[in-house]
Amino acid sequence: MNNNTKIDFIYLSEQDMIRAGVTDMLGCVNTMEEMFGLLYSGDYRMAGPNNDSHGAMVIFPADSPFPNMPKPTADRRMMAMPAYLGGNFCTAGVKWYGSNIANREKGLPRSILMFTLNDPDTGAPLAHMSANLLSAYRTGAIPGVGARHLARKDSKVIGLLGPGVMGKTTVAAFMAVCPQLDTLKIKGRGEKSLSTFIEWAGATYPQLKVIVVDSVEALVRDSDLVTFCNSCATGDVSAYPVVERAWVKPGAFLAMPAACNLDRGMEGDDIRKVVDNTGLYEAWHEELPKPGHRHVPLLGVRFLDMVDEGLLKSEQIEDLGKIIAGDAPARTNEEEIIVLSVGGMPVEDVAWGTVVYRNAVARNIGVKLNLWDVPVLS
Structure with a gap:
């Protein structure tokens, strides 16, 4: 029996992560x-009774007798997102998610994230890491996976609403899998975010022609x-940006x-509707008041509301993991229109966090920290 009780882990700053x-x-x-292969085979666990929950969020009341309690302002989130992922990863982890849109007034990102990676057997920490880039890249990568399997191979034009962090990583993922892309249409709210994005795009992808448009319709068309x-x-829901079939x-x-x-028109049967994990949306559907789309504004939640309303059969909602595994068709012809809902899952953080952690160990990156040599209480 190994009686070595010493536990060390590494801390990775944002620059270490890069x-x-x-x-x-x-x-x-x-x-x-x-990761999607493991998701489809079932070699994973997330939170909740069905093992597919997005996470556990702290909810703040609109009126509190405690003056220091945070208010439920826009994008106010404090949330734990735990998961286990098997296969070649075989690790567990949790992302702690703090978010407040007013952070921008302080020169901070809207969200400030940390991720802890653990040994799934003992629960001992392997790493504690800055997670803003981890989260941004894994989120952007999912549309890239979708495009690899569901976009036309000759795709040339991207239409992007929201030239922020998520917009940058989603464009980066599209560029990684669609080599013929040459045009990027963008719509944003502020001149500062638009100019910052245009500068980034010009430096990162000089082959892209960037066009600023003034409407969602102009963004979607062509x-x-x-x-x-x-x-x-x-x-x-009426304030959510809409896609019209005619565009x-x-x-x-x-x-x-x-x-x-x-x-x-876009809700019609001729539009293929794909989600990144069927169980994730079923978990939301169980957890949320109805209609769920009011509370979680993602299309996959709307798809399940449509099932409740008799507008869609549940079997018409396709699963990306099943498509990647080859058990369901990818793009079947050059004319079909395909919509993918991207929900974000903690198994993604575990997957990319594990890869980055192993890279850091191999390259001797990060600061080694000691939890204990021998625990005081055992």
């Missing part, structure tokens, strides 16, 4: 594709890949990791 490869988008897309990466208050070109692929609504 040195360990967190911004390698093609590597992240490939890792997410491997685009081969469409993605909404905007932030939006929940509750009023969408034949053969378009739409990847939606943010608030979105569809008109009746």
